[in-house]
Each structure stands twice: as structure tokens, then as C-alpha cells.
Amino acid sequence: MNSYHGIENKLSAARTQLILDKPFLGALVLRLPMKAANPDWCEKVATDARHFYYNPEYIEHLNVNEVQFVLAHEALHCALSHFARREHRNKFRWDIACDHAINPLLLDDNLTPPSGVWIEQSYKGMTAEEIYPYIDENNADEPMDRHIYEDEEQHSEGEQGSDTQAPSNEECDPQGDSGLDETQREDNFGGQGDEPQQNQATEDDLADQPPPLTDTEKQNLETQWRQRLAGAAQQAMQAGKLGAEMARLVDHLLQPRLPWRSLLARYMTMTARDDYTYSRPSRREGNAVFPSLRSAQLDIIVAIDISGSISDAEIAECLSEIDGLKGQLRAKITLLACDADLAAECPWQFEPWDEFYMPLAIAGGGGTDFRPVFDYVEQHDAQPDLLVYFTDAEGTFPKHAPHYPVIWLVKGKHHVPWGQRVQLN
Template identity: 50%
Template sequence: MSDSDYPFWSDEKTPPNQKVEVIAEDVIENTIENINLEDVEAKLTKARTQLILDQPFLGNLVLRLPLKAAGSWCKTSATDVKSFYYNPGFIDSLNNPQIKFVLIHEALHCALTHFARRGTRVKHKWDLACDFAINPLLVKEGFHPPIDVPIFRQYEGMIAEEIYPMIDDNSDQEPMDQHLYDDNPDKDQQQSDGGLREDQLQNENLEKTNKDKNPNTGKSPASQLAQQPAPLSPDEVDKLATQWQKNLASSAQLAQQAGKLDGEFAKLIDFFLQPQVSWQSLLAQYMSTFARDDFTYSRPSRRPGKAILPSLRSHQIDITVAIDTSGSISQDEIDEFISEINAIKANIRAGITLIACDDKISSESPWRFEAWEQLLFPASLGGGKGTNFNPVFNLINAQDVPSDVVIYFTDAKGKFPEFEPIYPVLWLVKGKERVPWGSRIQLN
């Protein structure tokens, strides 16, 4: 995928300063001798103060990261989850709204624990997925990014785990910042004469030049620049993930008290602060509560002995499984879901009625699988249109005997029935949308 496949931000209402350059791949050189570091830090401090007053949730998160001017290793901005690193030349080239965007961007990487969620995923793709999860959200909330930052609007409302498989493995797009928490730069590129890093050599040369210009000055601007920090250790990742969850909760509480927490950020907080339990475990626990296993004396146990013991009797339950085929659910996710349902139904003796629906029920639906039959995914479910949940519930309500439970696999972005049915409904939701009634399990 080429860079041209990505839509870039542009807004005539907030024109950039004349010094703004391409930041995705070009390095903005740190010409420190021409930049007043105090003035640059003052711009950052002003933007943080305004965020505290106008957006206390985001402002409190931003304040958790100390500001550190970086050496030439930093192209634009960066974070190691402990500090906010910045290229002074880059920050000096931005206007106030763009600086706010960059500050929030780095803080959200930390607050959403992107540094602890990569797992075995490819770093480059994961870094892109994290950026693509944050940037559309900030634009939607009215923040203005620097020029040439890709805003991939099709990822709006999605988290990094959902975006990751949608990114081309061969994408040449670069993240807008540097994610230092698990960065392992090539040592050959990091070293030069005498084993020193390139930015150290550049800073030493610059310091020598400044001393030659002003021999009475003991400290040059270059000596004030931070070196690139080491990646986080596993213990640091665990400790910082816990700390940033606390930061997220406390910042949300302060914003709620100020009456300034709503919109997408309120959804985001609910999503990331809920208990992190696998949906497979929750689904198994939920379905097991409907198993009709009970003891009865109508047929006493045949176990030998003088006492009359009850026998265990099991009754088959009927479950309706509905799948949203509007296009937001991937084939791999549906396959995993079907496999999980199949494993659970074998243990609780459940007959399954499978229904596929987008804005209307598939012409081939429903499919019926008895307790002893394997739940096989049909070759084609159709779909791809809008989402309407009413057809599924209308079909179930028309039956002589309704299902014992309905499980709906969806992103919850659709038209719900006005009234809650009398039978239990379980929503397995991909994304952050809420449901008006029934029980909800988070898929991702």
C-alpha cells in the first residue's frame, strides 16, 4: 500500500505555520542554535494548561508525561510511557491546535496501554494500528493534527486490535511518532566512530561549535537534549500498565466532577476500565446457567446402597444464534465464534437455530443443528447492507415456543426492537457500542 492510499488531514481554518514540513518520513533537523528551547517549552506548557481548563480528562493525562526536548534521534515526538519527548524544531513549526493534538496523541498511547497490548504482533503494523485508532478519534472530537498525518476514517470507532488485521503487511506508511517502549533500534545504525550514537556525535559536534563561538558559556543548547531511552522491561510494562489504568480512572473522575466528560471519550473509558475477561469464558459461564441439569426422585439413582438417592436428569435447551452480516464482522471472527458455540453446546445439550441477518434475514436462514450435530458454518451468509435487529426477533416471536436464550453476534450499530423480549438475550459486541437491554459481552 502506498502513501497515496491514505487520506491526509487538511483544514483551511487552521493553517500551519510556514515552517511545517512533511513529518511522516522526513526528519526535521534539530538546528538548536537557531531555536530557543525555553520558547518551545513555553508553547508546550501553554497548550497543556489550555487542555486542563477546556478538556480536564485529556489535560490530566497529558500532565502525567514530563516534557523532554530530544536529540536528533527524535523525528517528531515520542514516548517511552514515562515522558513526552519532542523534536524542538518540529514543535516550533506547529501552531497551538496542532501541539495539543500531538500531546494528546502521546498521552493516549499510554492511557490506552498500547505498550502492553502488542503481544506477538509485528511492531510496525501494531504501531500503525495504534496511530490509526487514536487519530480519527481526535479529529472527530475537534482536534487539529499536523499536516501530512494520515487520518484513516474507515477505522473510526475501532481499537488497535480490530485495525491491525486490516493493515497491509507491506504498507510503507510510517507512524506519526516514535513508540519507544518496545523499540529495539539496529545497533549498526545507532553507532558511529568510537561506538557513539549518531545523535550523540551530532550533539557533541554542535556543543563544540557553540563553545568555540562563546568560550565563556559552559553549557550549550545541545547538551540540554535528552538521549533516546532504553525499551521497557517486562516488569516495567506490567507496572506501568497498572499505573496508567489508575491514571485513566482518576482523570475520568476529575473530568466527571467538572462536568466535562462526554462523547467518544466517555465510551472509551467505559470500554478500557471494564474487567478484562475473555469473552469465551463469559459466554461459557452464561450458557451454563441455562443447562437443564437437575436431580429428581421420579427415577431414583441405581447406585447400590440402602439410601434412595436422586438421579441426575438433563433436558435439551434451544438456543437461537444470530449473526450480524452487515460487513463489520470479519470471516475469521465469525469462524471463531461458531467454533466456541459448537464446543459449549456439546457440553450442555443444546439445539442451535442459526440466523444470518443484516437489514433483513438471509433467504437461506434459518439453519437448524441438533445437540448431537456439529455446528457448521454455511458456505455463504450473504449480507453486507445495513443493520436491523428487528427481523430476527420478529421471527423468534412468531414461533410457538420461543428459544430459551438468544445470542446475537454484532457490532451493535443498528436498529433495536423497541421493547425487550421476555426471553433472555446475550449480545456479543465487537466495538464500544452499548445495547439498550439484555446482557452484553465484549468481544475484543
């Protein structure tokens, strides 16, 4: 009993230090009640997006600083909704990608990883979805922890977690922290309200492995964790203790998640110049003059960042989507390719009846400068109805926005200084 009591004291000390030094991570850790787990299934630590499970012997061999890293790691898995974002991906590779997305952030926040935790700095700033394609199918790495929100037997592509366990009203309230007014909710985020109760574990009182989450539980927990993420970030910003990298991550995750295809169709449709005409009909149609809807041809410029930030497959997918919209809107398209400068073969022009595609493989890979595209428009005295730019938004922008609308289809988390930003991935 004394040994378990000392382990719980270590966990509490690590959590308290996180709350004081790193209120963003500390507020998230507070939302995960801690449970000592049976070593038969929990070798180190684990989470099911509702609890933090730990092997007492593993925690006993860590110092307080390393325990902080482990606590923050599990909390970020939940706050980033890794349990709800796997979709068709292989679970084992997805779990490794999620670990690689989190660990560089924690190291950058000056937390100390336990011995044996490998951190790949080349993945810094990348999401789990962006990292996943780089994880080889025969990868010999092991996840740092166990992610037990899904059936772990389902390792093949396209398989999803079990949906047999009924959701818990307490843990899956779709309103997140229902029953709390705004003041109480802020107190809980700051650690000043009622803390989740942790078990006083004994050797005969160790948690068994919980069942996988149902689809309903995943949806409700995702809503809860988004609310908690926003609250924790707000509190940390008020205290002036939210790092730049964490702030960009939070901003990226809290953006509206409408499919980029729907957003692109919406903006292109809004741009269509529809108007009514009262021109006299032919004599065969009678003498009455009725208003009729007439659509003018759209002039759209599509620019592609060929510095290497977007793959050929992604470009082809986006161009195919625009091709489908182009026919519906009667749009003429001018295609430009640019890295630090426009490609020598530019421009390519497509009439409304032409198929829109990438004419050839273009050698790019240089630095990224967006100004040549806008200079081209100005030099040719073009008056486009819309400019669509595919990019990672990491480059040099013109100082001032043009007089025509611009849509940025962005892969990654970088911001744009003006125009309409649509998340590509």
C-alpha cells in the same frame, strides 16, 4: 539557553490551554513529564509510556495549537495502553494502526494537527486492533512519532519487547499513584496538585533514548494509566467537557477484559437446567432411593448479523466455540442469519450430537435490524433457554427485552439496550 527556554514556555502554554479547554486530555498530558531529547534518536516526539520526549527544533517550528495536538497524541498512546496491547502483531504496522486510532479522535475534538500528519477519517471510531488488518505489510507510511516502549529491532510477527531492564519502583508502582489519599489523587488529575517537573534543557542536557519496557513495567504502567484514564474522564464529565466519542472510548476501555470464550461458557453453563430426581432405580441396583443429578436438554437460538460487520473467519471461530460447549450441555441449537431481514434459508437446526457450523455462505450486507430474529421466536411460540447474537450492535433493537436471556457477542464499541453484552474482539 534562551531558545530552549522559549520552547519550554510554548510547551507549558499548550499544556495549560489543554487543561482549561479540554480537561480530559489535559489531565492525561499532566501525567507525562516532558524531556528534551537528543535529535540523534528523536526526530520529532516520542514516548515510552513514562515521559514525553521532544526534539526542541521540531517543537520550535510548531505553533501552540499544533503542540496541543502533539501532546494529546502522546498522552492517548499511554492512556489507551498501546504499549501493552501489541501481542503478536508486527510492531511497525501496529505503530501505524495506533496513530490512525488516535488522530481522528483529536481532529474530532477540534485540535489542529501539524503539517504533514495524515488523518484517515475512515478509521474513525475503530480501535488499533480493528485497524491493524487494514495496514498493508508494505505500507510506506511512517508513524507520526516514535513509540519506544519496545525494542524497535523486533519488527517480525510474534516477537515481544526485551525483558532485561529492572523495573523502577517509582515509575512502576502497581497501585498507580500510591502514597496519595483520594483528595490528593483528584488534585493531581485536575492539575491542582504537584505537577511533574520538566527539565530546563540546555544543548548539553538532552535525554538519551531510554531502554525498552520490561513485561513487569508494562503490566504496572497499564494499571496506572487505566486509573489515570478513569480519573481524567470523571473530572471532565463533572466539568461537562467530555465529548461523546471520547466518552464511548473510555467506557469501552474500562470494561472488564475477561476473554469472551470464558464469559460465553459461564453464561451458557449457568443456563443449563440441572435438577435432582428421586425416581426409583432398577431392581439390580437395590431398593434404596438416592437423589441423582439429571440435566434437561437446552434449547438455544444463535443469531448472526450478516450485514458485513463480522468476518466469516470470526463467525466460524465463534460457532466452533459454541459447538464445543453444546456437546457438554446437551443443547439443541436453532441458527438464524439476519441483516435487515432473516435470510431465506432460515432456520437451521442442530441436535446435541450434530456438529454446529455455518451451513453455507450467505449473501448479506444490507442494513442491520435485530427485530426479525425476536419476531421469529415470538411467531413460532419458541421458549429458548438462551439467545446468542453475533453483531456490532449497530442497528434497530426491539423496544422491550424478551422474557428469555440474551447474550450479545459484540465486535466494536456500541452499546446494547438490554441483555448481557460480551466484548468479542
